[in-house]
Amino acid sequence: MFGSRNARERSVTCIACGDSVARSDAREYDKHGDRWDRRDKEFEHLCKPCFADLCRQPREGLETTLDAAGAGEADRETFLRRFRELSEGDSSVE
Template identity: 85%
Template sequence: MFGSRNSRGESVTCIACGESIPRSDAREYDKHGDRWDRRDKAFEHLCKACFADLCQQPRDGLETTLDAAGAGETDRATFLERFRELSEDDANRD
């Protein structure tokens, strides 16, 4: 239910930095984006430091940008183009 008992004490390799770390100190990464469907799946791993650097994106202003880009009100291609432009504008301001 809470993962394999065989994985306790196991070492894994961080896919970002290559460091070998205890499985208990790692974060699972599912390149298919569906980490909850665990059947017949092998996960890759990130150390906690790489996970924090790579996976935690700022969300300040996200809802405002989604709204300004027309989320839910326009077709996908138009929305993505507007979102990209608005995101680039925000990045250039920093």
């Protein structure tokens, strides 16, 4: 039902910065875009600062970056490293 917030607060890990945040403070991110289909799925989570940050990017760019970084496939450490590299984009652009 609606409004029962006394369940234990679970914490989740932000896929972008690796911080632990309370689940209620995190934003779910489903790279497949169908967040209502929860079968056998583990959602990725972003903390608010990262979510705000990512949302400044064009959606298309975000998908590409997350995908290229191996979201949902690579292990967390690898993903985070790649994600940071790709996000910083200091190697080839300009």
